[in-house]
Amino acid sequence: MHAPGVSFGSLPRIDYPYRFFVTATFFVIVLAIFILLSGETPWSNRWQPAMLFITHGFTLGFITTIMMGALLQIIPVVGGIALPQINVVATTSHVFHLLGTSLLMKNFVWPDEYSRVLSVVFLVLGLGIYIVTVFGLLLIKLKQGATLAGIRNALLLLSFTIVIGCLIQFSNAGADLLLANKSYTNLHALLGGMGWMGLLILAVSFQIIPMFHVAPIFPMGITRYLPKILFSLLIALLLIVAFFNEFSSSLMILLGDSLLLLNCLYVIVLLKTLDKRKRKIADTTVMYWQLAAFSMILLTCLTFVVQFYLKNKAIEPALNNFHNLLLQKQDLLQAAIFFYFFIISVLQGMLLKILPFLSYTHLQQLCLTNFKAMEHIPHMHEFLSKQHGLYLFFLHCCTGLSLLATILIPSLYWLFGVLLLVEFSLLLAIMIKVIGLYKISLRKIKALKGNNIEYCLTE
Amino acid sequence: MEQITLNVSSLAPPEPMTEIVLALSNLKNLQYLKVIHRRQPFPLFERLSAGGWGYVCKELSPQCFTIYIYQLSDQERFLALLDSELNRV
Numbered sequence: 001m002h003a004p005g006v007s008f009g010s011l012p013r014i015d016y017p018y019r020f021f022v023t024a025t026f027f028v029i030v031l032a033i034f035i036l037l038s039g040e041t042p043w044s045n046r047w048q049p050a051m052l053f054i055t056h057g058f059t060l061g062f063i064t065t066i067m068m069g070a071l072l073q074i075i076p077v078v079g080g081i082a083l084p085q086i087n088v089v090a091t092t093s094h095v096f097h098l099l100g101t102s103l104l105m106k107n108f109v110w111p112d113e114y115s116r117v118l119s120v121v122f123l124v125l126g127l128g129i130y131i132v133t134v135f136g137l138l139l140i141k142l143k144q145g146a147t148l149a150g151i152r153n154a155l156l157l158l159s160f161t162i163v164i165g166c167l168i169q170f171s172n173a174g175a176d177l178l179l180a181n182k183s184y185t186n187l188h189a190l191l192g193g194m195g196w197m198g199l200l201i202l203a204v205s206f207q208i209i210p211m212f213h214v215a216p217i218f219p220m221g222i223t224r225y226l227p228k229i230l231f232s233l234l235i236a237l238l239l240i241v242a243f244f245n246e247f248s249s250s251l252m253i254l255l256g257d258s259l260l261l262l263n264c265l266y267v268i269v270l271l272k273t274l275d276k277r278k279r280k281i282a283d284t285t286v287m288y289w290q291l292a293a294f295s296m297i298l299l300t301c302l303t304f305v306v307q308f309y310l311k312n313k314a315i316e317p318a319l320n321n322f323h324n325l326l327l328q329k330q331d332l333l334q335a336a337i338f339f340y341f342f343i344i345s346v347l348q349g350m351l352l353k354i355l356p357f358l359s360y361t362h363l364q365q366l367c368l369t370n371f372k373a374m375e376h377i378p379h380m381h382e383f384l385s386k387q388h389g390l391y392l393f394f395l396h397c398c399t400g401l402s403l404l405a406t407i408l409i410p411s412l413y414w415l416f417g418v419l420l421l422v423e424f425s426l427l428l429a430i431m432i433k434v435i436g437l438y439k440i441s442l443r444k445i446k447a448l449k450g451n452n453i454e455y456c457l458t459e
Numbered sequence: 460m461e462q463i464t465l466n467v468s469s470l471a472p473p474e475p476m477t478e479i480v481l482a483l484s485n486l487k488n489l490q491y492l493k494v495i496h497r498r499q500p501f502p503l504f505e506r507l508s509a510g511g512w513g514y515v516c517k518e519l520s521p522q523c524f525t526i527y528i529y530q531l532s533d534q535e536r537f538l539a540l541l542d543s544e545l546n547r548v
Contacts, residue, residue: 210522211498214471217522278469360473365506367480374480380473 012072012082014362014438016090020069021351022431023098027061028424036417043410046331052108058339060101060123063197064158066347068093068130070204071151073358075134078147078207089133096126116173120166127162131155146223150203153231157195160238164188187241189335194259195234197343202266203227205346209270212353213286215277222269226262233259253307260300267293284389288349291397295341299334306330325408332407340400348396348427355431356383359438366445376444383434392430395423460533460540466495468523476503483512483528491529491537497522515541 031054035042042050072090076082083089100122107115138152165188210217217223237255271293274286310323326333360380367373399419406416465482467475475496480503482492494500499516507514513534515527529537 212471214469214497279471357473361476364473364476364480372484374477 012076012086012090014358016086017069017072017354017358018431018435019090019094020065020072021355022428022435023094024062024065024069025424025428025431027057027065027101029421029428031057031061032417032421032424035413035420038413040410040413043332043406043413045328046335049108049111051332053105055335055339056101056105056108058344059192059197060097060104063339063343063347064127065097065101066351067197067200068097070350070354071134071200073354074204074207075137075148075151078145079137081137083133083137085133089129093126093130093133096122096129098126100124100126113173116169120169124162124166127158131159146227147203147207150199150206150227153227154196154200154203157191157199157231157234161188161192161196164191183241187237190237190256190259191234193335193338193343194230194263198263199227199230199234201343201346202230205270208350208353209273209289212357213274213277213283214279215273218269218273222266226266230259230262233262257303257307260296260303263296264300267296282386284386284393285349285353287393288345288352288396291393292342292345292349295337295345299337299342302330302337303334329407333404336400336403336407340403345396345400348392351427352384352389352392352430355434356380359383359434363438363441363445366442373445373448376441376448378437378441383437384430388426388430392423392426395419395426399423460529460536461490462493463490464493464495468495468497476500479503479528483510486530488530489533489536491527491533494526494528496524496526499524500526513537 034050034053034057038050042048042054045051046055072083072086100119103115103119103122107119135152135155138148138155164184168184168188171184206218206223209215233255237252240252240255270289274289277286306326310327357380360377360383363377364374367377399416402412402416402419406412463482463486465478467478470478475498479492479494479500482494486492499518504514504516507528508531511531513529513531515538517525517527519525527537527541
């Protein structure tokens with residue numbers, strides 16, 4: 001894929017993505033407190049209401065919120081054109097998404113009909129407004145590169161995820177919409193996880209890895225075919241569940257295994273691309289990408305070990321308990337590795353790059369006709385120090401390991417809760433520092449230019 | 460006219476833009492900047508004319524671009540020089 005230069009002329013106001021980033025972080029802080037107060041109960045299986053609260057807090061509250069904010073910047077930059085009515089879209093989708101996610105999470109542990117209905121309405125409105133706007137722009141106005149095509153397909157899979165989620169909610173309320181089995185729940189998780197999140201990360205990485213890490217562009221075979229194959233496999237899964245309503249057939253397992261292997265192929269190419277970067281200086285974001293890549297490989301190995309070895313082979317009696325524990329907790333372990341070690345690692349690494357970069361770029365844009373004003377722009381490391389980035393990375397690793405330990409030994413929930421709280425409090429502090437420094441620099445530049453500013457954080 | 464060369468192809472964003480802007484602020488009369496870049500710096504292009512600068516961008520390969528930046532007041536002289544330089548190459 002030819003990676004063209006990027007266009008900054010249609011950059012949206014900096015507070016639009018930042019409001020998504022900050023509220024996403026707050027969601028996890030609330031989650032951490034919930035985990036500390038909930039005890040061991042959520043960790044017995046994935047169907048526990050408290051575990052549903054936790055998983056949706058991560059997937060909708062943090063991951064999707066971050067991705068929505070990031071796309072507001074990425075699409076104009078890669079496509080070179082502004083999203084229409086960005087103020088209305090950013091504000092309404094943010095507010096409805098916030099309300100919908102909060103009510104959904106609340107409804108899992110304190111159910112009532114009003115919050116069930118309102119959560120569906122708000123989530124559909126919030127995500128719907130966002131998807132329709134962005135998807136519409138991607139269909140009509142922009143020439144298609146691999147990144148934009150991948151983003152479009154990821155949004156389509158998000159739409160299916162939302163529809164299935166709504167149908168599950170209505171089924172739980174007694175409506176005769178879906179058969180009462182876990183086929184649709186598994187499909188909902190796969191379309192949301194591997195589809196919306198995984199495909200989006202893959203597509204965006206085709207731009208940001210070469211751009212931010214001075215690395216070569218990805219091989220054309222990968223950028224041209226891999227996103228389409230992944231998308232096709234997920235659509236095939238959707239059709240099989242919709243028409244055969246059977247999730248445990250060999251075909252379903254084959255498709256699921258294929259998705260994992262293809263993602264492994266992607267992360268191996270990603271690691272090789274990063275290895276060829278020109279300046280091999282220590283970079284925490286690169287460490288996050290490497291952690292995510294190795295986690296995907298570990299996830300694939302774990303899945304195949306359980307599938308082809310543990311389930312079929314006789315195990316020594318001494319190991320029997322651990323064997324049974326792995327089988328029993330397989331779903332939670334897979335979800336933890338995928339969402340925490342793969343997806344959230346990538347997002348945190350990207351935030352460490354995007355937060356100072358966006359702040360710096362927005363300020364720099366104001367100085368291009370007045371070079372003297374540039375001396376008021378802090379250096380990138382003043383926005384976000386390497387040391388803080390490293391602290392966050394190591395905390396993230398510790399929190400992730402404590403998550404895996406808690407799944408196997410639920411009495412360790414307090415350790416996971418504490419580490420999660422510390423990690424995301426640090427992330428929030430980093431964001432607040434970046435925003436604060438941006439505001440101070442903006443004031444100085446404004447003073448030089450006499451308040452004739454196109455971009456500002458607040459008015 | 461005198462050429463000042465700046466190679467930013469191994470720099471990660473936002474360093475290329477910063478280096479280019481600093482180099483432009485140090486340019487003297489009858490000097491122009493030749494930038495070697497691995498991407499087309501669109502944010503720069505959009506602002507150059509507002510600052511009294513012109514530019515010519517040549518793609519040598521998908522990851523190698525040469526960008527010439529000159530004062531608009533020197534446009535005729537620069538374009539004639541560039542024509543002869545490119546014809547020589």
